[in-house]
Amino acid sequence: MINIVVCIKQVPMVSELPWNPKTGTLRRELAEGMMNPACAHALEAAVQIKSRQKSEITAITMGPPMAEEVLYEAIAVGADRGVLLTDNAFAAADTYATSYTLARTIEMQCPDVDLVLCGSHASDSETAQVGPQIAEELDIPAAAYVEDFEVKGRTVRMQRISDNFLEIMEMKLPGLMTIMTRSFAPRYPSLEGLADAFEQPHIKILSADDINLDPNKIGRKGSPTRIINVYSPTAEKQNVVLKGTAKKVVAQIFDKYGEKISSAIGKDLKRV
Ligand SMILES: Cc1cc2nc3c(=O)[nH]c(=O)nc-3n(C[C@H](O)[C@H](O)[C@H](O)COP(=O)(O)OP(=O)(O)OC[C@H]3O[C@@H](n4cnc5c(N)ncnc54)[C@H](O)[C@@H]3O)c2cc1C
Structure with missing residues (x-):
């Protein structure tokens, strides 16, 4: 049994x-x-x-x-x-x-x-x-x-x-x-x-x-977790035109968005 x-x-x-x-x-x-x-x-x-x-x-x-x-x-x-x-x-x-x-x-x-x-x-x-x-x-x-x-x-x-x-x-x-x-x-x-x-x-x-x-x-009294806020993330869109040679465009991308790309892919781009 x-x-x-x-x-x-x-x-x-x-x-x-x-x-x-x-x-x-x-x-x-x-x-x-x-x-x-x-x-x-x-x-x-x-x-x-x-x-x-x-x-x-x-x-x-x-x-x-x-x-x-x-x-x-x-x-x-x-x-x-x-x-x-x-x-x-x-x-x-x-x-x-x-x-x-x-x-x-x-x-x-x-x-x-x-x-x-x-x-x-x-x-x-x-x-x-x-x-x-x-x-x-x-x-x-x-x-x-x-x-x-x-x-x-x-x-x-x-x-x-x-x-x-x-x-x-x-x-x-x-x-x-x-x-x-x-x-x-x-x-x-x-x-x-x-x-x-x-x-x-x-x-x-x-x-x-x-x-x-x-x-x-038990219940709220026994709960150490505190929910500070719950929200639906909003996505902001933006159109950006980069001008120049391919090399300059890539450099601009890294300058402007390097940090965001790094955090999205989980790698520090500066060290790649
Ligand atoms: C009056 C009352 C109101 C409640 N209101 C809410 C509420 O508004 N929101 C909320 O999320 N919870 C509520 N609960 C339940 C409780 O707070 C949650 O179940 C608890 O925080 C579980 O977290 P989790 O969903 O991340 O579970 P996880 O850890 O992701 O769940 C994993 C597994 O654990 C088991 N499990 C989890 N919770 C329960 C449960 N309650 N009963 C049996 N098995 C369980 C299940 O097998 C589940 O598959 C309420 C409970 C009571 C008594």
């Missing part, structure tokens, strides 16, 4: 992300939610393990009440139960507070966890920090950006591509992996799965009071 936890984030549908130009923040309340794409791949990886060996899958999400939708979706494709962490006390959590909250919930709700699976990154904030930070909080080994793996007894053998090299690694369980989106293509929920998910929803809803949490480590 292998106990698997899949951490799933609900993200706003990218096509519907409106901005509040005054505050520079995303108006998430106006956007419809969806399962973060990489989390759908992590869930599929869990379901594939379950199709090969006896397993129990717990899907956990932290977010506003509407995040419960991703748990129904997870149960419809093969998760056994869902845990929704929702409370205003969790709001505005950065990755540090999110990882702390998720890790304490895993300890409490799945004390015998063997494998924690996360997406490689969230499509909205995209820090890719939460998975490895959960492992740190749980004091278990972790491997990020995993493309493929096989569980053999208490060991996972995995593959990932790093700097164009194929890495093959082994990790003892319990452990955590973050899953890339190139493999484990998510399946569509079956009608039977959807019926099960909605008829017998094994979903637990927990608030901050239900978990043994340090109030100074």
Whole structure:
């Protein structure tokens, strides 16, 4: 029997992300939610393990009440139960507070966890920090950006591509992996799965009071990250005519734009 936890984030549908130009923040309340794409791949990886060996899958999400939708979706494709962490006390959590909250919930709700699976990154904030930070909080080994793996007894053998090299690694369980989106293509929920998910929803809803949490480590209070500003960069266009011989034109380009070219290509042009 292998106990698997899949951490799933609900993200706003990218096509519907409106901005509040005054505050520079995303108006998430106006956007419809969806399962973060990489989390759908992590869930599929869990379901594939379950199709090969006896397993129990717990899907956990932290977010506003509407995040419960991703748990129904997870149960419809093969998760056994869902845990929704929702409370205003969790709001505005950065990755540090999110990882702390998720890790304490895993300890409490799945004390015998063997494998924690996360997406490689969230499509909205995209820090890719939460998975490895959960492992740190749980004091278990972790491997990020995993493309493929096989569980053999208490060991996972995995593959990932790093700097164009194929890495093959082994990790003892319990452990955590973050899953890339190139493999484990998510399946569509079956009608039977959807019926099960909605008829017998094994979903637990927990608030901050239900978990043994340090109030100074959750939500905004527990988040050392400060977002100073969020904005869409504007591109300025300018037409410039350079005159003279080819040699003079090139010299002018280097004079005027050398610094910008250097920073774009990551090389100091003066030293080339
Ligand atoms: C009431 C409330 C409001 C929130 N509002 C926002 C908000 O406005 N904006 C925002 O970005 N976040 C919000 N969150 C969630 C939380 O703050 C972010 O999830 C966290 O900062 C993750 O950072 P990231 O997106 O860079 O994740 P990454 O580190 O890029 O995510 C990697 C992986 O970690 C796991 N993971 C990440 N976040 C969660 C999660 N919440 N639940 C389960 N698994 C997760 C997933 O497997 C994901 O694929 C809210 C939470 C609550 C409770």
